[in-house]
Amino acid sequence: MGDPLYMKYPDLSLAQHVFTLASPASPSPIKQSSLKKVQDAIQEHKMAPLYHYLAHPQTGKLNGTGESTSHGAQSDPPPLKRTMSIKSTGIIGVLGFQASGDVDLPWDEQLYESLKADNEKELQAIQKEEDEAVEKAGETEVQNAKGKRAEFYTRIGDKDAALAAYEALLEKTGILGSKIDVVLAIIRIGLFFDDKLLVKKNVERCSTLVESGGDWDRRNRLKAYQGLHLLTIRAHNLAAPLLLDSLSTFTSTELCSYSNLVVYAVLAGSISLPRRDFRSKVVDAPEVRAILGSDSSSTSFNESSSMDVDGDTDSAKKATATPTPVVNLTTLGSSSSTGHEEPQLDFSPLAQMIGSLYQGRYTNFFAALANVETNFLSQDRYLFEHRRWFVKEMRLRAYAQLLQSYRVVGLESMANSFGVSVTWLDRDLAPFIAAGRLGATIDRVKGVVETRREGGKNKQYQDVVRQGDQLITKLQKYGQVVRLRGSERG
Numbered sequence: 001m002g003d004p005l006y007m008k009y010p011d012l013s014l015a016q017h018v019f020t021l022a023s024p025a026s027p028s029p030i031k032q033s034s035l036k037k038v039q040d041a042i043q044e045h046k047m048a049p050l051y052h053y054l055a056h057p058q059t060g061k062l063n064g065t066g067e068s069t070s071h072g073a074q075s076d077p078p079p080l081k082r083t084m085s086i087k088s089t090g091i092i093g094v095l096g097f098q099a100s101g102d103v104d105l106p107w108d109e110q111l112y113e114s115l116k117a118d119n120e121k122e123l124q125a126i127q128k129e130e131d132e133a134v135e136k137a138g139e140t141e142v143q144n145a146k147g148k149r150a151e152f153y154t155r156i157g158d159k160d161a162a163l164a165a166y167e168a169l170l171e172k173t174g175i176l177g178s179k180i181d182v183v184l185a186i187i188r189i190g191l192f193f194d195d196k197l198l199v200k201k202n203v204e205r206c207s208t209l210v211e212s213g214g215d216w217d218r219r220n221r222l223k224a225y226q227g228l229h230l231l232t233i234r235a236h237n238l239a240a241p242l243l244l245d246s247l248s249t250f251t252s253t254e255l256c257s258y259s260n261l262v263v264y265a266v267l268a269g270s271i272s273l274p275r276r277d278f279r280s281k282v283v284d285a286p287e288v289r290a291i292l293g294s295d296s297s298s299t300s301f302n303e304s305s306s307m308d309v310d311g312d313t314d315s316a317k318k319a320t321a322t323p324t325p326v327v328n329l330t331t332l333g334s335s336s337s338t339g340h341e342e343p344q345l346d347f348s349p350l351a352q353m354i355g356s357l358y359q360g361r362y363t364n365f366f367a368a369l370a371n372v373e374t375n376f377l378s379q380d381r382y383l384f385e386h387r388r389w390f391v392k393e394m395r396l397r398a399y400a401q402l403l404q405s406y407r408v409v410g411l412e413s414m415a416n417s418f419g420v421s422v423t424w425l426d427r428d429l430a431p432f433i434a435a436g437r438l439g440a441t442i443d444r445v446k447g448v449v450e451t452r453r454e455g456g457k458n459k460q461y462q463d464v465v466r467q468g469d470q471l472i473t474k475l476q477k478y479g480q481v482v483r484l485r486g487s488e489r490g
Contacts, residue, residue: 004217005178006147006166006185007254009154010192014041015091018054019381021103022062022092026379031103038105046122048115050157054091055105061092062105091193119156126152143172154185159193180209180218187225188254191232194381199229217251224252224261231264232382234389240268247287259345262291263376267383270354271393275401283358292351349375353394362398363419369394396432403440409449411442422447 017034020026026034042051054062130145150165163186170182183206190198203226210222227242243265250258269282282288349371356365369391377387402417403409415425429449432438439452 004184004221005181006151006154007181009151009185010157010188011041012188012192012255014038015192015194016381017041018062018091019384020379021105023378023384025374025384028103035103035105042115043111045155046115046118047155047157048112048119049159049161051112051115053157055107057107060105060107061090063107122152123149139172143169143178146172150182150185154189159189162189163198176209176213177215177218180206180214180222183209184218184221184225187229191228191255196229196233200233203229220246220249221252221255224250224255227268228255228264228382231268232385234386236268237272240265240272243268244281244285247285259291259347260380262288263347263350263380264382266292266350266354267372267376267390270357271390271397275358278354279358283354292347292354346375357394357398357401360401362402362417365398366395366418366420395428396437399429399432399438403438403449403451407451409451411444411447411449414449 014037017037020034021031021038038054041047052060054060057063126145126149130142130149133141133145146165146169150162150169153162153165166182166186166189170179173179173182183202187199187202187206190196190202203222206222206225210219214222223242224246227239227246230236230239230242243261246252246261247265250261256264266282266288269278273281349368352364352368353372356362356368373387373391377383377390383390398418402414411422411425415422418425420428426442426444429438429440429442433440433442441450441452442448443450
């Protein structure tokens with residue numbers, strides 16, 4: 001079906017830099033670096049519409065009146081509703097459209113007018129090429145000219161014009177592979193502007209096209225797109241198989257870097273996979289070990305790098321443990337035209353989190369989980385919105401894993417295992433138990449946590465009783481209807 005088309009734009013790493021500028025969780029030096037990259041990209045690609053969208057004094061998402069918080073020390077952002085970024089789309093929708101305000105993208109009217117003039121000149125050239133193709137050339141040349149128009153609007157950040165151009169191009173495209181490429185480009189525009197409804201609609205459209213005869217490469221690309229979309233809408237159980245399967249055949253470097261894909265796959269798998277699959281597909285997976293290190297399943301990953309733990313750690317293991325690698329794969333397989341070197345990522349918190357969870361070293365797990373929230377969840381535009389939910393669900397998984405092995409656990413002993421106080425543990429366990437998500441009860445008088453076995457014959461008995469009650473209720477209602485109709489005939 002030919003090589004993939006329309007893969008160069010939009011540059012999703014630019015959207016990440018915009019998020020970094022707006023996020024209150026990003027350090028100031030990183031914000032300054034992202035500011036320079038955003039400014040360089042705007043000037044290099046003549047992005048007048050995006051510049052207006054972000055920096056205009058009245059309507060700009062970064063500098064708009066009333067959309068920036070006061071300058072000063074960083075603080076946690078206000079709580080966000082899960083549906084906020086779905087109902088109100090925008091490049092910083094996951095932040096509730098509240099830019100931190102400590103680093104501004106300055107507005108330059110003269111620069112904007114210059115960029116706008118360059119855009120108009122380039123658009124005129126594209127229009128001339130398209131007109132000449134209609135008059136003198138064939139359908140292929142006309143489609144190429146229309147494709148240049150769509151790519152032009154995508155490059156400069158004009159969302160509405162780009163979508164309209166791609167839809168017009170899609171209507172006139174007869175080749176299946178080209179149709180898939182157009183829809184994938186529309187999906188990336190949706191991801192760039194965090195338009196989840198647009199992404200959902202076109203992921204479904206692309207799935208239909210691929211199932212009608214898409215080639216191997218495009219099928220694999222779509223798998224990564226689907227997994228990333230499901231991750232952004234908090235469907236980790238559906239995203240994990242797709243993302244993990246994509247690791248061995250990943251070619252969608254226009255979507256994200258390989259190292260980022262590994263992070264997304266590990267996080268989705270950690271929260272959704274059963275313990276056996278968690279080990280084989282995450283902890284011991286060769287693709288994961290290549291990024292996190294060759295000893296990701298050993299106790300060397302259970303040593304906390306940022307918190308002091310109990311003194312029972314074997315010092316010899318510390319001395320001989322293979323160090324966690326610090327690598328930079330963010331440019332792996334990417335086009336040389338991007339030319340931006342991203343900072344190296346330290347994957348040790350992520351490696352410690354999955355290693356300590358699997359090995360049952362819960363003190364280290366809590367420390368690693370906190371580091372993962374700080375270093376990964378809070379810094380990524382796809383993960384930021386779900387960071388608190390993810391941390392809560394991972395705590396629940398750790399609690400359930402520990403309690404699964406016991407009928408009665410001392411509350412103080414359990415608190416010591418997690419490195420927290422009894423009061424804090426009691427307060428954290430209570431909502432999970434009250435919601436029926438943790439099969440246990442807390443007896444503060446005895447100072448114990450008693451587990452309730454939900455599986456086996458006890459569960460089967462409860463299911464039979466519940467289903468029997470439902471059947472009896474239906475039969476009683478049916479009997480009343482039959483008697484009523486009989487009396488009417490009489």
